[in-house]
Amino acid sequence: xxxxxxxxxxxxxxxxxxxxxxxxxxxxxxxxxxxxxxxxxxxxxxxxxxxxxxxxxxxxxxxxxxxxxxxxxxxxxxxxxxxxxxxxxxxxxxxxxxxxxxxxxxxxxxxxxxxxxxxxxxxxxxxxxxxxxxxxxxxxxxxxxxxxxxxxxxxxxxxxxxxxxxxxxxxxxxxxxxxxxxxxxxxxxxxxxxxxxxxxxxxxxxx
Amino acid sequence: xxxxxxxxxxxxxxxxxxxxxxxxxxxxxxxxxxxxxxxxxxxxxxxxxxxxxxxxxxxxxxxxxxxxxxxxx
Numbered sequence: 001x002x003x004x005x006x007x008x009x010x011x012x013x014x015x016x017x018x019x020x021x022x023x024x025x026x027x028x029x030x031x032x033x034x035x036x037x038x039x040x041x042x043x044x045x046x047x048x049x050x051x052x053x054x055x056x057x058x059x060x061x062x063x064x065x066x067x068x069x070x071x072x073x074x075x076x077x078x079x080x081x082x083x084x085x086x087x088x089x090x091x092x093x094x095x096x097x098x099x100x101x102x103x104x105x106x107x108x109x110x111x112x113x114x115x116x117x118x119x120x121x122x123x124x125x126x127x128x129x130x131x132x133x134x135x136x137x138x139x140x141x142x143x144x145x146x147x148x149x150x151x152x153x154x155x156x157x158x159x160x161x162x163x164x165x166x167x168x169x170x171x172x173x174x175x176x177x178x179x180x181x182x183x184x185x186x187x188x189x190x191x192x193x194x195x196x197x198x199x200x201x202x203x204x205x206x207x
Numbered sequence: 208x209x210x211x212x213x214x215x216x217x218x219x220x221x222x223x224x225x226x227x228x229x230x231x232x233x234x235x236x237x238x239x240x241x242x243x244x245x246x247x248x249x250x251x252x253x254x255x256x257x258x259x260x261x262x263x264x265x266x267x268x269x270x271x272x273x274x275x276x277x278x279x280x
Contacts (some may be wrong), residue, residue, distance in 0.1 A: 106232055114223055114253035125226030130246045150232045177229070186230070 017160040090127070090172030090186045104187060105134035107143035107155040111201055116159060119195035126189050128161055133185040141207040146184035148177040157201035163193040212256040215265060222253035225273045236268040239263070247274060 007017050008026055031102040087093075105112065115126040122128075129147065137143045140156025147190040149155055163169075168190040174182035227257070228234040231252060237245040249257045250271075 009225075030219075092227065106230065110231075114219065123223055127227050127230040129230075147230050149230055153251075154232070155231065173255055186275045188227075 024207070065111065087173040089168040089175050090188045093189055094171045095168050095169040095170055098162045098163050098167040098169060101129035101164070102165075104128040104161040104163070105131055105139065106159040106161060106198075107134075107147060107149070107199065108157045109139070109151055109153040109155050111138070111157050113157065113159060113201070114196050117144060117192075117195070121195045122161060122189050122192040124190060124192040126192060128159075128187050128189065130185050131160075135138065135198060136184065137204075139205045139207050146174065146182070147181050147186065148174050148180040148182035150178045154206040156204045156206045158204055159198055159200040160202070161189075161193060162197050162199070163189070164197070167191070167193060209260075210258045212258055212263065212265065213258055214250070214254055216229060218265070218268065218271060219253050221271060225271075228274070234274040235271050237263075237268055238272065239267050240269045241267070258277055 006020065007015050008020070014202075016028045016030075018031075020026050021056070044046040100156055106115070106122075107194075108121045116125050117123060133146075137146055140154030143149065144152060147155075170190060172186055174184045174186045176182045214234070221235060223234075225233060225235070232255065233250045235248050235250055235256075237248050237255075239245070239259075245258065245260070245263070248259065251257070
């Protein structure tokens with residue numbers, strides 16, 4: 001049973017937000033709290049229709065637009081495939097969207113990192129990594145190795161980036177380069193990030 | 208003999224608008240007023256240009272353009 005979320009226009013003239021089950025049954029958001037499982041919701045909706053309990057019909061619907069990358073189920077599939085595939089560098093990857101509350105890190109040799117704006121955003125086409133991947137790095141020299149940084153000046157300044165949901169970015173794996181192994185995850189913020197989304201830097205050990 | 212040239216604010220602002228080639232670095236071509244092009248110069252933090260040959264004066268720079276993103280292994 002599939003479902004869609006959106007606003008429907010009823011024959012009563014009212015618009016209501018809710019769930020459309022299998023393109024057939026509509027359940028208003030206000031009635032969702034009484035159900036603990038989707039199967040229970042489906043059974044109730046089908047029973048209501050069979051008993052012709054409702055004279056309300058739907059005249060139109062406008063579905064909520066949800067990018068594929070923001071759907072939990074799609075994300076799981078992506079994670080699974082990522083573990084089994086050799087991934088390309090971020091610059092060669094498709095543009096995807098950030099999830100809600102997703103955090104990123106940027107390692108830099110400079111406290112006044114040039115990609116961070118005065119208003120604490122990122123300019124377009126800026127590299128970073130995920131907060132999860134950054135947990136693998138304890139020192140600035142480890143950052144040079146994992147992210148194959150060309151500069152050998154310790155990248156021990158760590159900026160935290162908290163972009164809004166649905167920020168455009170490319171994701172990939174750092175290729176070996178400049179005598180470094182790479183292997184970390186890298187992202188490119190295609191359009192940068194808005195003001196006040198960057199904090200830090202936190203200073204970690206140089207080596 | 209390689210040398211590092213620290214770029215002034217004008218070029219730093221210019222480089223900030225250009226894409227990164229990797230975290231913290233950009234690969235650029237530097238075009239001089241004479242028409243000469245210094246190819247594949249790495250710039251760190253949008254500021255420190257790693258010139259492959261001897262030092263040039265910043266005043267002799269006409270433009271800085273990004274190279275196609277690629278890393279050298």
